[in-house]
Amino acid sequence: MDLVDQKLMQKAKKGDHSAFAELVDKYRDKIYAYLYRMVGNREDALDLAQETFLRIYSNLRHFKLGRPFKPWLYRIATNLAIDFLRRRRPTVALDAPIADDESLRLELVEQGPGPAEQHERAELAAYLAQKVAELPPNYRSVILLRHGHDLSYQEIADILQVPVSTVKTRLFRAREALRLKLSEERSMWEAECQ
Amino acid sequence: MNCCDARRMLHQALDDDLSLPAKRQLENHLHACGPCQKVEGSLAQVVSLLDQLADVPAPSNFTANLMQQLPRKQVRLPLLARTRAVWAAALLFVLILSPLYVWLTLSRPQLIADHGQAIVQEGHRFIVPAGEVVQGDLVIYKGILEIQGEVQGNIKTIDATIELGPGGKHTGSTKNIDASPQAKLAVAWAELWGLTVLCSEKETFMASMVIASHVLPFLLGQEKRKGVYGKHEY
Numbered sequence: 001m002d003l004v005d006q007k008l009m010q011k012a013k014k015g016d017h018s019a020f021a022e023l024v025d026k027y028r029d030k031i032y033a034y035l036y037r038m039v040g041n042r043e044d045a046l047d048l049a050q051e052t053f054l055r056i057y058s059n060l061r062h063f064k065l066g067r068p069f070k071p072w073l074y075r076i077a078t079n080l081a082i083d084f085l086r087r088r089r090p091t092v093a094l095d096a097p098i099a100d101d102e103s104l105r106l107e108l109v110e111q112g113p114g115p116a117e118q119h120e121r122a123e124l125a126a127y128l129a130q131k132v133a134e135l136p137p138n139y140r141s142v143i144l145l146r147h148g149h150d151l152s153y154q155e156i157a158d159i160l161q162v163p164v165s166t167v168k169t170r171l172f173r174a175r176e177a178l179r180l181k182l183s184e185e186r187s188m189w190e191a192e193c194q
Numbered sequence: 195m196n197c198c199d200a201r202r203m204l205h206q207a208l209d210d211d212l213s214l215p216a217k218r219q220l221e222n223h224l225h226a227c228g229p230c231q232k233v234e235g236s237l238a239q240v241v242s243l244l245d246q247l248a249d250v251p252a253p254s255n256f257t258a259n260l261m262q263q264l265p266r267k268q269v270r271l272p273l274l275a276r277t278r279a280v281w282a283a284a285l286l287f288v289l290i291l292s293p294l295y296v297w298l299t300l301s302r303p304q305l306i307a308d309h310g311q312a313i314v315q316e317g318h319r320f321i322v323p324a325g326e327v328v329q330g331d332l333v334i335y336k337g338i339l340e341i342q343g344e345v346q347g348n349i350k351t352i353d354a355t356i357e358l359g360p361g362g363k364h365t366g367s368t369k370n371i372d373a374s375p376q377a378k379l380a381v382a383w384a385e386l387w388g389l390t391v392l393c394s395e396k397e398t399f400m401a402s403m404v405i406a407s408h409v410l411p412f413l414l415g416q417e418k419r420k421g422v423y424g425k426h427e428y
Contacts, residue, residue: 128243182243
């Protein structure tokens, strides 16, 4: 339980705008990053992030003090993202590549020189981001919520309203899939550069 | 432990979801198994890269933009609107009905007296029957007070006359008051609130103060009308 969040929510519930702004400041980067990884482009992520906080604001009075704030926030963001994806691409082939590797590689070469390791890491990160984007949304949300957002199994289960066992299964499958893709990619990279 | 178990446990270890003995078992397996060690390494890399995916800062004006979009008022509006409607209705009620009420009251004879006095009304005549004793002051407006019994208090008349009957007796003073607007209004108010005292300028003022203190509860519907004189038999 985050006591700072509780304090701020208590004030915000009473109509204190600066307390609400403080909460927004605290979570905006994480929520924006999460939504960006969920929907894949910055403009939509920005709209959805704003919408998330607006919903928090208009539902302040329904928030019960003493209940954790963070899962509630992520739940609203997740629902908005899933709704958005459903509306935007009702029939997308999940196995279709979002960008072909050729363009990705060109882009990265143009990034200019840098230490080889850093370069490799940047490429790997971009590649992984792309693979995450190719995961089905319900796997994507689990893996994003678990890494970089510090949420527990139980919290993720609450956010997605699925059993904890489902969270574990999805995490395992998604991570395993990403690991396989990455080792594939790295060996390709190594083969090409040697 | 086979490698499949170990790989599942590697994921659990990442989430701190392994018991201590299980952790030890896993470590033992990893120590002995090269391929699984590789898997552990690549998994760690996946995780560190995934953590990196969360580093996408929002635009710096995000909070300011958001705060501008917040709805100005917070919810309460329905309640406020409802109270406002109640007040509007009350005001309309008073504005329309009070002149009508005053006019109706003043077009009829009125007698203001204490409760429970033995006075009988016949048209515009108020009669104190023979043998009855009326105590306290009386105010009579636009009528005739016929005393056949006895009146012990003072009598004030506004546009009215007193007729003393054969056996009638009046021991107080009698005072005639001009039918000024103030006096008339005071009669109307007294009728509304069942006031029994009336009439000098000072008393008129006092009556209006009493009225003011009564208006609010009346508008809120909490005040029931008290005894009304002049319309009914006493």
